[in-house]
Amino acid sequence: xxxxxxxxxxxxxxxxxxxxxxxxxxxxxxxxxxxxxxxxxxxxxxxxxxxxxxxxxxxxxxxxxxxxxxxxxxxxxxxxxxxxxxxxxxxxxxxxxxxxxxxxxxxxxxxxxxxxxxxxxxxxxxxxxxxxxxxxxxxxxxxxxxxxxxxxxxxxxxxxxxxxxxxxxxxxxxxxxxxxxxxxxxxxxxxxxxxxxxxxxxxxxxxxxxxxxxxxxxxxxxxxxxxxxxxx
Numbered sequence: 001x002x003x004x005x006x007x008x009x010x011x012x013x014x015x016x017x018x019x020x021x022x023x024x025x026x027x028x029x030x031x032x033x034x035x036x037x038x039x040x041x042x043x044x045x046x047x048x049x050x051x052x053x054x055x056x057x058x059x060x061x062x063x064x065x066x067x068x069x070x071x072x073x074x075x076x077x078x079x080x081x082x083x084x085x086x087x088x089x090x091x092x093x094x095x096x097x098x099x100x101x102x103x104x105x106x107x108x109x110x111x112x113x114x115x116x117x118x119x120x121x122x123x124x125x126x127x128x129x130x131x132x133x134x135x136x137x138x139x140x141x142x143x144x145x146x147x148x149x150x151x152x153x154x155x156x157x158x159x160x161x162x163x164x165x166x167x168x169x170x171x172x173x174x175x176x177x178x179x180x181x182x183x184x185x186x187x188x189x190x191x192x193x194x195x196x197x198x199x200x201x202x203x204x205x206x207x208x209x210x211x212x213x214x215x216x217x218x219x220x221x222x223x224x225x226x227x228x229x230x231x232x
Contacts, residue, residue, distance in 0.1 A: 008033060009047055016048050071103035072111060080107045084114065088180070089172045108173060116171040117179050152206060152228060154198035160191065198228065206231050 004012070011032060015025045022041040030038050039047070050056070076099050083090055083097060092104045099107070108114045174180045194214065198206035206228055215223065 004039065004043075004047070008036065009051075012039065012044055012047050013051050016044060071099065072107055076103065077107050077111045080104060081112055084108070084112070084173050088174060113176055114173045115176040116173055117182055118171050120183050122183055149201040150232060151201045152198040152232070153201075154196060154206070156194055156196045158192045158194045196223070200232065204231070 008029070012025060012029065015028045016022070019025055019028070022044050025044055026038050026041070029036075079097055080095075080099065083095060092101045095104060097104065108116075172180055172182045192214075193210065193212055195208050195210050197208035200206065209223065209227060211219075211223075
C-alpha cells in the first residue's frame with residue numbers, strides 16, 4: 001500500500017480531532033483525496049496515536065532503523081582489502097580473518113567491487129606446434145568456399161581418475177572486468193576416460209564415441225576413417 005503523505009497524515013489527525021469517529025474520518029478522506037485509497041481504521045488509529053505520543057506521525061526513525069551493520073564495517077573492509085592485496089588467491093574458507101565466509105564474500109562484491117576468476121587450464125604448447133599451426137592456416141586459406149560445409153568441428157572431454165587440479169576450486173580475486181593472467185599448464189595425462197563428438201558444417205551432429213585414455217595417431221586415424229567419414 002502506498003504510504004501516506006505529510007498532508008494526508010495531517011488531514012487525518014485534524015479530522016479525528018474534530019469528529020472523534022473513524023468512519024467519518026474515512027468518508028472525509030475519500031472526499032478530499034478521491035484518487036487515493038482510503039486508510040483503514042487501524043491506520044488512522046496508529047497515525048493519531050503516534051502524533052499524540054511523539055508529536056509527529058511521520059517515521060522519525062527512517063534511515064536509522066534496523067540492525068547496525070557490523071560485519072561489513074570499515075575495519076573489516078580494510079582487513080579484507082589488505083589480505084587480498086597481499087594474496088589475491090586467498091580462500092574465503094581458509095582466509096584466517098576474523099570474518100565469516102558470508103561477510104567475506106559480501107565485502108568483496110559489494111564494497112571492493114572485486115570478482116573471483118577461475119584458473120584457466122590450457123594445453124601446453126611444444127616447440128613444433130606453432131609451425132604446424134601456421135602450415136594448416138595457409139593450407140585452409142587455399143580451399144574453396146564450400147569446403148567449410150564438409151568440416152567437422154570436434155570436441156573432447158576427459159574424465160580423469162587421478163589428482164588433477166579442479167580449476168573450479170582454484171580462483172584468484174581481481175577488480176571486475178580486469179581478469180588477471182591466471183593459468184596452469186598441464187601435460188597430457190593418460191589415466192582417464194575420454195569422449196569425442198563432432199558437429200558437421202551443415203548442422204548434423206556426429207555421435208559421441210568413448211575410449212580409454214588418449215588415442216595415438218593410428219587409433220585417431222581409424223576413428224576418423226571408420227566412424228566419422230562414413231557420416232559425412
